[in-house]
Amino acid sequence: MTHSMARFMRRCSSRFRPRALAAALAGVLAIAGSAQAAEPDLPGFIHDGTLTVCTNPTLPPMTFVNGTDVNAVDGIDMDIAHRLADYWHVPMVVTTMDFTGLFPSLAAQRCSMVASGIIKLPEREKNFDAISYQDTALVVVARAGTPRLSSMADLSGKTVAVQSGTSYSARLAQENEALAKAGRAPIIIQQYPTEDQVVQQVLIGRVFAFASQDVELYYRQEQLHGKVSVILVPPYPEYRHFALYIRKNAHDRELLEQAIATMGQNGQMAAIQKKWAISPDAAKALANTPAPPMFRWDTFFSALTSAAFMRGAFITLAVAVLSHFTAIMISIPMALALNGRDSLLKMALKGYVSVFRGAPTLLQLLFIWNALPQFLPIFREAWFTPFLATWLSLSINESAYQVEINRAALGAVDKGQELAGDALAMSRRQVYRHVIFPQALRIALPPTINEFISLLKTTSLASVISLQELLAVTQIQVARTFEFTEYYAAALVYYLAMVFFFLFLQKRVERRFAWADRHKATANES
Amino acid sequence: MNPDPKTMPDPSAMISVRNLSKLYKDFIALDRISFDVQRGEKIVVLGPSGSGKSTLIRCFNRIEPHDSGILSIDGRVINAQTDLTQLRATVGLVFQNYNLFPHLSVLDNCTLAPRLVKKTPRADAEEMAMRFLRQVNIAEQANKYPIQLSGGQQQRVAIARALCMQPEVMLFDEPTAALDPEAISGVVGIMNDLAQQGITTLCVTHEMGFARHIADRIIFMDKGRILEITPPAEFFTNPRTQRARDFLDQMISY
Ligand SMILES: Nc1ncnc2c1ncn2[C@@H]1O[C@H](COP(=O)(O)OP(=O)(O)OP(=O)(O)O)[C@@H](O)[C@H]1O
Ligand SMILES: [Mg+2]
Numbered sequence: 001m002t003h004s005m006a007r008f009m010r011r012c013s014s015r016f017r018p019r020a021l022a023a024a025l026a027g028v029l030a031i032a033g034s035a036q037a038a039e040p041d042l043p044g045f046i047h048d049g050t051l052t053v054c055t056n057p058t059l060p061p062m063t064f065v066n067g068t069d070v071n072a073v074d075g076i077d078m079d080i081a082h083r084l085a086d087y088w089h090v091p092m093v094v095t096t097m098d099f100t101g102l103f104p105s106l107a108a109q110r111c112s113m114v115a116s117g118i119i120k121l122p123e124r125e126k127n128f129d130a131i132s133y134q135d136t137a138l139v140v141v142a143r144a145g146t147p148r149l150s151s152m153a154d155l156s157g158k159t160v161a162v163q164s165g166t167s168y169s170a171r172l173a174q175e176n177e178a179l180a181k182a183g184r185a186p187i188i189i190q191q192y193p194t195e196d197q198v199v200q201q202v203l204i205g206r207v208f209a210f211a212s213q214d215v216e217l218y219y220r221q222e223q224l225h226g227k228v229s230v231i232l233v234p235p236y237p238e239y240r241h242f243a244l245y246i247r248k249n250a251h252d253r254e255l256l257e258q259a260i261a262t263m264g265q266n267g268q269m270a271a272i273q274k275k276w277a278i279s280p281d282a283a284k285a286l287a288n289t290p291a292p293p294m295f296r297w298d299t300f301f302s303a304l305t306s307a308a309f310m311r312g313a314f315i316t317l318a319v320a321v322l323s324h325f326t327a328i329m330i331s332i333p334m335a336l337a338l339n340g341r342d343s344l345l346k347m348a349l350k351g352y353v354s355v356f357r358g359a360p361t362l363l364q365l366l367f368i369w370n371a372l373p374q375f376l377p378i379f380r381e382a383w384f385t386p387f388l389a390t391w392l393s394l395s396i397n398e399s400a401y402q403v404e405i406n407r408a409a410l411g412a413v414d415k416g417q418e419l420a421g422d423a424l425a426m427s428r429r430q431v432y433r434h435v436i437f438p439q440a441l442r443i444a445l446p447p448t449i450n451e452f453i454s455l456l457k458t459t460s461l462a463s464v465i466s467l468q469e470l471l472a473v474t475q476i477q478v479a480r481t482f483e484f485t486e487y488y489a490a491a492l493v494y495y496l497a498m499v500f501f502f503l504f505l506q507k508r509v510e511r512r513f514a515w516a517d518r519h520k521a522t523a524n525e526s
Numbered sequence: 527m528n529p530d531p532k533t534m535p536d537p538s539a540m541i542s543v544r545n546l547s548k549l550y551k552d553f554i555a556l557d558r559i560s561f562d563v564q565r566g567e568k569i570v571v572l573g574p575s576g577s578g579k580s581t582l583i584r585c586f587n588r589i590e591p592h593d594s595g596i597l598s599i600d601g602r603v604i605n606a607q608t609d610l611t612q613l614r615a616t617v618g619l620v621f622q623n624y625n626l627f628p629h630l631s632v633l634d635n636c637t638l639a640p641r642l643v644k645k646t647p648r649a650d651a652e653e654m655a656m657r658f659l660r661q662v663n664i665a666e667q668a669n670k671y672p673i674q675l676s677g678g679q680q681q682r683v684a685i686a687r688a689l690c691m692q693p694e695v696m697l698f699d700e701p702t703a704a705l706d707p708e709a710i711s712g713v714v715g716i717m718n719d720l721a722q723q724g725i726t727t728l729c730v731t732h733e734m735g736f737a738r739h740i741a742d743r744i745i746f747m748d749k750g751r752i753l754e755i756t757p758p759a760e761f762f763t764n765p766r767t768q769r770a771r772d773f774l775d776q777m778i779s780y
Contacts, residue, residue, distance in 0.1 A: 414625070416621060416623060416625035417625060417627065419589060419621070419625060420621065420625035420626075420627070422589055422614070423587060423589060423614060423618070423619040423621075423688075424614065424638070424639035424643070424687070424688075424691060425610070425611045425612075425613075425614035425615045425639060425643045425691060426638075426639055426642055426643055427611065427643075430642045430643070434638060434642065435627055438629045439627075439628065439629055442629070513629075514671075515628055515629050515630075515671040515672075515673060516628065516629075516673070517673070518673045518674060521670070521671045521673055521674050522674055
């Protein structure tokens with residue numbers, strides 16, 4: 001009761017700052033506060049009474065999807081976030097996104113904090129405050145049976161995979177400078193967007209080793225069935241701590257450190273570490289499980305029929321259909337204007353088309369999701385979901401392509417048709433609605449379906465802004481289980497089914513255009 | 527016979543034109559044209575290519591707006607304020623290349639405008655369309671698409687389509703120019719029938735039979751001007767201008 005009242009007060013004062021009222025109420029609060037002496041102070045990063053945690057759930061055991069429900073993020077980081085939310089008596093919300101989106105989202109105030117198994121590093125601390133909560137060590141991992149190395153210099157000339165957006169590549173680049181000075185070949189660095197792909201490169205033998213953290217490896221042993229082993233633990237003084245990141249604020253930092261320290265004292269931290277078995281002993285016990293078969297049909301079929309995949313496919317389909325529909329709606333008046341007389345509007349539209357055809361779709365998505373909120377704070381609010389952002393972004397992008405199709409189709413309708421409509425006293429609207437559009441539609445349909453199929457696949461880019469579409473769901477499942485082939489195959493089946501459905505639809509619709517072909521028109525009649 | 531250009535248009539005439547001019551940028555396509563067409567009159571417009579025949583008849587339903595002068599149709603002066611729907615329902619136009627709607631059946635080609643513009647119920651529109659399709663001898667093709675018809679058949683459908691708006695004036699712009707001789711006779715036959723029924727007709731055509739025997743008067747144009755307006759008997763036997771004589775010589779030798 002006192003707690004919610006305190007929160008209410010905080011809101012009031014931040015909005016109106018009624019000094020007199022605040023002073024008067026301070027007395028009341030002092031009485032209430034004395035009864036609630038243990039109540040911890042709320043840090044400023046908790047907006048609207050909610051702890052919003054941003055994470056990229058592809059790094060077990062820190063943060064990952066531990067089941068088929070893509071919205072249920074699990075792991076050490078999530079357990080800690082829950083304990084923090086309990087500590088401050090606020091609800092917690094998890095927002096999942098691509099790793100590269102985490103820090104921009106934190107800066108854009110979309111998150112209270114980033115908890116995503118991220119190492120505490122001085123470079124990151126320039127822009128954000130980092131509060132460590134778990135000790136760790138960087139490990140270099142190769143296929144089981146690879147001899148151990150004595151130093152990082154032994155990696156000279158070998159290929160090492162790292163997750164992009166992590167600091168490993170910068171650290172390896174430092175090693176390369178040292179190698180160059182010594183006149184030796186550099187380490188070849190390959191970057192992959194997800195941790196599971198990094199591991200997969202070693203498993204399939206494309207790269208020699210990968211860099212990761214020990215706790216992850218201990219946990220992964222179960223899925224890797226002893227197929228990899230640590231070949232080197234470089235003596236880096238950094239890479240020793242996982243940290244929670246918040247926007248720079250000395251007071252908030254102190255409060256968060258206090259909270260973590262309290263969890264350390266009351267045994268909550270120890271309980272979490274025990275739950276996730278992040279110790280070398282736990283790893284050894286699991287190393288001897290038998291290797292799995294090449295293709296697990298049961299995994300494949302359960303993925304095919306899982307609610308997670310169906311939901312992912314539905315989101316993919318929904319965002320593609322809505323985006324293309326919107327794009328068509330925008331691009332019809334645009335095409336009419338572009339086919340019309342020269343004007344300022346026409347110039348502006350030409351600019352629009354060039355910009356949105358020129359810029360990569362991925363860049364547009366990232367811009368709308370991460371940069372737009374910097375100019376217009378309204379896009380920072382909760383209503384602007386990844387789905388809406390994708391819809392907006394792909395609609396604009398697609399309209400720039402669709403407008404060319406529409407323009408060509410409208411231009412291909414014989415000018416005499418418009419004249420005939422005019423001569424029959426039809427209004428402008430009637431001429432377009434009943435004479436020009438039906439004929440333009442026939443011309444525009446095949447390229448439009450092609451565009452749509454292409455768009456359906458482009459939606460997979462939206463995983464970078466945390467849209468849980470089909471490919472994002474697939475990757476999360478792969479990160480959890482390491483069953484690449486099975487989940488990729490299931491995703492492929494879904495994509496192909498959707499594409500074939502639309503191709504079939506195209507055939508059906510084209511039958512209605514028999515009027516354009518003498519033989520077909522006659523054949524249809526009989 | 528030519529009205530004085532300075533007089534006001536004749537309100538009892540079906541079409542009355544005074545000093546009508548039309549420019550394309552600085553090219554004069556129609557140059558101060560004046561004449562009257564009485565109700566039920568049949569006029570054939572002749573003239574060399576580029577003389578402004580199409581431009582002239584397209585001014586009458588304002589598909590080409592004129593730039594100066596006075597144009598009055600059925601007693602109403604036509605200008606930028608004119609209700610185009612009403613004007614175009616009064617004045618039907620048939621094109622050289624038919625311009626049928628390829629995505630609609632013959633029947634739907636004929637019923638589309640009455641249903642949309644005049645809000646005629648579908649059943650009534652179809653009944654009327656079938657009547658006109660029978661009149662142009664093509665009723666049995668009502669459910670076909672234009673692409674399945676020959677050129678002559680398509681032009682007859684185009685005539686039926688224009689008639690479905692029940693116009694008081696029919697404009698024809700070289701309706702037979704794209705047809706082979708056999709198809710021509712069919713279309714000319716229908717135009718003869720229409721003429722017998724007394725509908726006011728303006729026809730741009732090189733069909734000498736129609737011009738000689740059906741037309742009440744011939745309008746001969748050159749370079750955007752009217753050089754002669756005379757009954758066919760006079761025009762074909764005794765043209766007044768050298769230009770018309772040359773034109774006729776060419777027609778015959780061709
Ligand atoms: N939209 C236009 N823009 C510019 N000039 C035009 C346009 N339409 C017609 N003209 C010109 O106006 C003149 C008259 O054209 P119009 O089509 O009326 O001639 P016509 O007598 O019908 O010729 P034809 O017998 O070849 O059909 C021509 O010189 C033509 O080039
Ligand atoms: Mg012409």
